[in-house]
Amino acid sequence: MRTLPEPIAVRELKSDVKPIWCAGCGDYGVLNAVLKALSDLRTDPASVVIASGIGCSGRFPAFVSTYGFHGVHGRVLPLATGIKLANPELTVLAVGGDGDAFSIGAGHLPHAARRNVDITYIVMDNEIYGLTKGQPSPTSPLGMKRKASPYGTTDEPINSVAMVLCYGASFVARGFSSRPRELAEIVKRGLQHEGFSYIEVISPCVTFHDTYGLYKELTTPLPESHDPSDRTAAVMLALETGVKHLGVFYEDARSSHHAQIERLREKSGGEFSLEDVMARFYR
């Protein structure tokens, strides 16, 4: 991570673009937490890239004065993977919604996790499609009625923390946009973790699925006794019903994707010359 001698104020980390989110949207809390984390870590904004897919949450990069990439729906993880590999010195965040992450882009999650791409992936989970105005998402509660599901949904919601733990991610956490200070701490740990950091953030959509009340009730910090190097215990906690634990479920220190690729380079060995490669094909 490239740092500055003096921290940049959160104010200066904001871009001059005003967020287009509805007043009260959980995504504001996430934005503030990320800004605080970047400021606290004295990150050089010119060395940060925030990549996103499509959704209300996907607008995130425009509001920060770092580099950014607003790509297509559901493809933020491969986009961020390419960015990180091309220049491992960059600090890369991937952000987006639950539809982006678990529906259209769901096929990329296990692979980013198993590759251990050194990026921090923040999913703003509002259990709804916000941008397209309120259709059920893969995390919507069973039976939810909306225009696209007038008789209630029939599909079980995904438990993303349990899922990503089982994908073998090396850092898995959950935060809540209403607790920006704790969230900022989690984001900081995620940014400092060298490997794939998955952070699910409960980020309610006031307009189409207001869950503030519900999650004030249901959220609770992980038990202090929880050992974040114990994946099985982490999965058990993630699967607990009637409660949503907040905090870092799991962390390990296995080698990151770019570190492994660096090792391949050493293995591939030898001086390279185009002439030599071509010479292999001389008759």
Add this chain to the structure above:
Amino acid sequence: MPKNDIVIRIGGESGEGIVTIGEVFVRIAAFSGLEVYTFRTFPAEILGGHVIFQARIADRPVLSQGDEIEVLVSLNQEGYDNHIGELNAGGVVIYDSNRVQPAGGGDDHVLCPIPVSDLARGMGFTRGANLVMIGAMIQLLGLPLGKADQVVTRRLGHHEDLLSRNLEALGLGHSYARQQVTQRLPAYLEPPTEGAGQRLVMTGNQALALGAIAAGCRFFAGYPITPATDLMEFLAKELPRVNGALVQAEDEIAAINMIIGASFAGAPAMTATSGPGLALMIEALGLSSMAEIPIVVVDVQRAGPSTGMPTKTAQGDLYLSFYAGNDEPPRFVIAPSSVEDCFYQMINAFNMAESYQMPVIVLSDQALAPRVETCPPFALDQVRLWKRQMAEPGAGNSFERYSVTRTGVSPMTTPGTGGGQYIAEGLEHDEKGNPDDSPQMHETMTEKRWRKVDSARHDVFSLDNAVEEWGDRDAAIGIIGWGSSLGPVKEAIVRAQAAGYRVAALFPKILFPMPDVRISRFIKGRRVIIIPELNMLGQLGRVVEHRYTHQIVRNAVDIISLNKYQGLPFRPVEIFDEIVQVTQALTRRAKMAPAQKVGQPSLRY
């Protein structure tokens, strides 16, 4: 008299060493100073299924797989039965006499029985049968044993005991053939004793991969698909050596988004796929156009639609490459025409992508990708790279990533550069990259993005490898084609000219933007334009009709599509016959009804 231009076919079940025999034999021929050009089919299954390995070998550059088969090599009965019908009258059959019983005594053909299985068994090395056969083949067809020894040593040098056994097997087949087959065969080769210059023996995919590295490619992401996979495998070995990286992605959508990310972060990047994969990449191709991030996408075309025929060739993805995508995403399309051209067009592809910040599609095909050709070494010292135009940002957040310029190209920055922060944006945006969907901004930015295509026209059509044009300049008949059918067309024209016909030809290598000036001029002087394509609808033909209606109508030119859709490349004779027929029709028309069309109207669907 040697016939220094022969076509050899080896056919049989896959897994029988057909490809090994073919590849080693071809290398021996090339090493002996001859030119080679292979054509092979692949079995649909991994093991089993029928394969053909065919090689044309000559003492002058070979442009196509040829029309007829002069030598058939059969390792088993099936390999004989399935192919004997296609062997020329008077052609040579070299076969394992322990396993093949020539039908009807083989009256029409010259039979060369070699007890390959027995010979190999006799030396206690049944696995050496392939080498016994190669030994016999080189003796019968006139290639020197010394060169064969060297080729086999190069292949197996690191396995010492295996090498000596194989050389022994090679010698055994050679001496058996010398003693037992004393007659002169009607088809044999005579390699040049000296003066054969340095040549490469390479496949189309290898040339594309080498071209990519030479062009500065440092990142590749791809998903395996026939016939593009070995391009990825080549780069998997070489890219880490140049500090590059390669990811085998989870699918093609991931692959293209990865290369867009990598390119945004500063690494020239590419992917390679075939039609089904390109179909999946279309949305992100639009992102590359919109966010103005350079990428190169190789499409090794295969017959379709859908999964189609993975191991059979086609030129069916021209429409897909030109037009696929929501609304109108500007991009470039390039179609190399030979193994050698693959290298140079890859340089053009990266140069165009990088300097215009756009996606470039390179259209190869299943016939070109795996085939081995001899060609001159690439002029590495003449490779000129066109770099991205970089901005030198000032302080503050005022960098205009998408500045509206005269050429359409906006200087960019790479993440990490202080003061150059911007959002690469897939939404319509203003000069700073902020979303803006106002009518004026969309109009301005749409024009800015497309203006790059016009600017490119100026740069790329001054390259001498952007278009290939040859033949009789004022001929009434012209051929316009694209991609790997150039070889067969060239050969057909040589033959046609030798027979007194007059033809001109034009192949744009850079297909989009189209070389409008060259094509307009080419159409103008003609009566008929033949457009041969390996597809049913005549995709380039339709584009030409649409784009040059004015020239076609005003000069009363007939456009005739010559379409082949069997999964196989053109044979020169097919083009030659068309030239003859069209010439005859033109002569008839001149005598009788001047308004009569010379061919079927080409647009059927």
